[in-house]
């Protein structure tokens with residue numbers, strides 16, 4: 001039995017905000033942002049768009065890919081494909097609603113996935129990596145479930161302080177999705193396929209380094225309270241940077257050693273797109289050539305839980321992933337969390 005990704009999709013808001021656009025409102029420059037992060041632009045959701053809307057677009061694209069591969073077409077086939085889903089797992093830090101209902105339930109309804117259980121997971125930018133492993137568990141032997149939809153979707157533009165130049169330049173909005181299926185292919189030995197191994201980790205002592213302080217039960221808004229800025233994420237950039245380089249490096253090493261392979265066996269590393277310098281630093285420590293890492297941060301910036309599935313979809317749709325390729329995902333995020341998957345495409 002293998003857990004395979006059989007379709008991918010993404011939902012990207014059309015409005016594109018370049019570094020130069022930002023430099024007109026903030027004391028920053030295209031040169032600073034590019035040289036410190038690798039980011040050139042980001043996409044920003046309009047006011048009417050919520051997390052579930054981007055997630056829905058990504059999910060529909062992923063389902064359409066599956067329908068096409070199965071030789072189907074038209075709306076009826078899409079409706080059937082949505083009904084074939086047994087579970088929806090959605091990673092986000094910016095849900096439609098605080099706590100209840102889950103954004104996964106909103107997507108389930110809009111998609112018409114009436115047979116699917118649905119849940120959100122809060123693992124920050126590691127949401128998709130966690131989500132794949134959770135979906136694999138939910139599809140496990142004896143579960144009676146066969147197909148899952150795993151989504152990472154975030155609208156961080158709504159939760160940053162747009163006057164904080166060290167923070168707001170980093171993020172963009174988007175969603176990415178993957179349809180994951182339990183197949184008859186082997187997951188070990190010759191001809192093995194799908195999700196091979198996942199490492200998940202957390203270091204809760206770093207909660208303060210990436211935090212949205214207001215609005216939860218610890219620090220709720222009070223009746224009549226006046227606020228200067230809407231709820232927003234606060235970050236200790238240097239601490240997150242150091243954590244990220246350390247954990248990305250360690251996780252790559254662990255995935256390779258636990259699977260008894262070398263980096264040469266890996267076709268592509270798809271890292272969380274937070275800062276190109278983090279990826280370069282980890283690559284340098286491990287002697288991994290830069291070309292091995294796929295980066296599209298220049299166009300989308302940090303889309304949080306969406307960044308890895310958006311990157312996977314881009315690679316998939318441009319024909320850059322071939323059957324049998326070994327793909328590694330690596331990520332980190334609020335929590336602090338980290339992790340990685342090894343997948344035979």
Ligand code: COA
Pocket residue numbers: 027028029032033036037125165166167169170235237238240241244274275302332333334
């Ligand atoms: N434009 C121009 N200057 C800026 C700026 C901007 N957008 N943001 C910060 N600066 C300035 C600072 O004010 C500081 O000026 P000073 O030396 O006069 O005080 C200088 O640039 C250096 O700031 P610093 O914070 O030390 O920059 P850095 O090289 O550490 O880069 C980050 C900052 C945020 C890009 C980097 O720490 C980072 O990427 N951290 C990880 C963040 C992350 O990935 N978060 C999401 C995790 S999922």
